[in-house]
Amino acid sequence: MTAFNSLARFNILSICIIAFVVRAVWAFLVAVDPVADSYLYNAFAHSIASGNGYAFPAGNLTVYWPVGTSAIYAALYFLFGKSFLPIVLFNLVIGTAIVWLAHAIAARYLSKVAANLTAIFIACWPILIEFTTILASELIFIFFILAAIYVWGSKQLQPTFRAILWGACICAATYIRPTALPLLALFPALSWFSGEKLRHAIVHGAIAVITAAILFAPWVYRNHTLFHQFVLVSANGGVNLWMGNNPQSNGGYMELPEIAFENEVARDRYFKQQAVDFIAHNPLSYLQLMVKRAITTYKSETIGIVWNGDLYKHLNSTSLLVLKLLSTLYWWLMISCALLGFYYLCKRKPLPWHHVLFAVSAFFFVLPIFTVAQDRYHLPLDPFIAIFAAYAIEQILKRRHSPPLLNTPTL
Numbered sequence: 001m002t003a004f005n006s007l008a009r010f011n012i013l014s015i016c017i018i019a020f021v022v023r024a025v026w027a028f029l030v031a032v033d034p035v036a037d038s039y040l041y042n043a044f045a046h047s048i049a050s051g052n053g054y055a056f057p058a059g060n061l062t063v064y065w066p067v068g069t070s071a072i073y074a075a076l077y078f079l080f081g082k083s084f085l086p087i088v089l090f091n092l093v094i095g096t097a098i099v100w101l102a103h104a105i106a107a108r109y110l111s112k113v114a115a116n117l118t119a120i121f122i123a124c125w126p127i128l129i130e131f132t133t134i135l136a137s138e139l140i141f142i143f144f145i146l147a148a149i150y151v152w153g154s155k156q157l158q159p160t161f162r163a164i165l166w167g168a169c170i171c172a173a174t175y176i177r178p179t180a181l182p183l184l185a186l187f188p189a190l191s192w193f194s195g196e197k198l199r200h201a202i203v204h205g206a207i208a209v210i211t212a213a214i215l216f217a218p219w220v221y222r223n224h225t226l227f228h229q230f231v232l233v234s235a236n237g238g239v240n241l242w243m244g245n246n247p248q249s250n251g252g253y254m255e256l257p258e259i260a261f262e263n264e265v266a267r268d269r270y271f272k273q274q275a276v277d278f279i280a281h282n283p284l285s286y287l288q289l290m291v292k293r294a295i296t297t298y299k300s301e302t303i304g305i306v307w308n309g310d311l312y313k314h315l316n317s318t319s320l321l322v323l324k325l326l327s328t329l330y331w332w333l334m335i336s337c338a339l340l341g342f343y344y345l346c347k348r349k350p351l352p353w354h355h356v357l358f359a360v361s362a363f364f365f366v367l368p369i370f371t372v373a374q375d376r377y378h379l380p381l382d383p384f385i386a387i388f389a390a391y392a393i394e395q396i397l398k399r400r401h402s403p404p405l406l407n408t409p410t411l
Helices: 003-009 012-029 037-049 068-080 085-109 112-123 126-133 138-152 159-176 183-193 198-227 237-244 264-281 283-298 309-314 317-348 356-370 375-401
Strands: none
Touching: 012 085, 012 112, 012 126, 037 068, 068 085, 068 138, 068 159, 085 112, 085 126, 085 138, 085 375, 112 375, 126 138, 126 317, 126 375, 138 159, 138 183, 138 356, 138 375, 159 183, 159 198, 183 198, 183 356, 237 264, 264 283, 283 356, 283 375, 309 317, 317 375, 356 375
C-alpha cells in the first residue's frame, strides 16, 4: 500500500485521539506556572470569579486588555474551583478541536489526504502542544477563527442561521483579540466574490453584524458606565500601535513612558495619535520598522517554551535551548512546505484568488507587520500553514505514486 493510499485511509477520530494524548502527556509532565501575560490573565480571572469585576490585583477596574480569555477562565474557576486543572482540560479540548476544525476545512476545500495531513501536522505542532499549560488567548482565538470559517462555509445550514453563528464566532474571537473584528466585513465580501448575490451578501453580513452588536452591547455598556466613553472591547489598540511605531521602537513590545492620564481610554487614544503622527511624518522609518517586525514575528516559535514557567524551574539552559530549537525547526519545516504548497495552489488553481483560506491567512500575515511584532502574533496562521503544507506533501506523493505514462511511438 502506498503512502498516499495510507493517508487516505486515516480516520480523523484517530488523529484527534493522538492529539489529545500528546497534549495530555505534556500537561502531565509540565505544571502550569503563569508568567508574563499569563500572570495577569490569571489575576483577572480570579477577580471576576470572586465577584470583584474585571480588575487588576490592586482592585482597579480595567478595560486595558480584552476580557474574553480571563472571562472564560473565571467561569471555569467559578464552576470547578480555583485550580489550574479545569483550564488545562479546557486547553486540551480546545487544542483537539482545532485539529478537527482544520481537518474539516481542508477536507471541504481540498481533499481527504490534505485534510488528514493537516490534522497530523497540527496534532504534532510543538507550540500548539506547549500552549496546553499556558494561560493565554492563542488557542481560544484560533478555535473561534476556525469555527467562524467552518460555519461560514457550511452551505447545509440555513443562510440566516449560518450568518448568526459566524457572526457570534467572530464576536467571540474579538472578545479574545479585537484583531478579529474586520472579519465581519471580510466574510460578506468573500461571499459576494464567490458568486452570492450582492443583496444576499449584504443582508447576511448585516445579520452577522447585528448578532455581534447584541453580544457586544453588555460590555460596551459596562465600559461606558465606567469610563464615560465608547470602548468596544479593550483600550490597548493605540498602545500596541505606538509600541511598534515610535522613535525608540524596535518594532516589538516596549514599556510605556510614565505619563499620567485620566484613565486607560485617554491613554490609549493619546498613544494612538502619537503612533499615527510618527507614521505620517516618518514613512521611511515606518518601512524599516515593518521589516524588523516581519523578522521578529516570523523568525522563530519559542514563546511556548518561554511562557511555560515550570520548565525554567526544572531544566537547564541547554535543555531549554534544545526545546526552543525543536519548536523553531518544526516551524520552519512547516513554513517551507507551506510556501511550496502555496506555489502549487497558485499554479494549479484549485482555489480562486479570493478564497477564504487565502484572504484570512493574508490578513493575519500582514497585521503584525503593520502594527507591532511578537512571535506569538503569527500563531493564528499556523492552521493555514498546516493546510498549505499538507497540499504540498499531497502533490509530491501524487507525483511519486502516479503510474508512469507509456511512451507510444508516433506513426
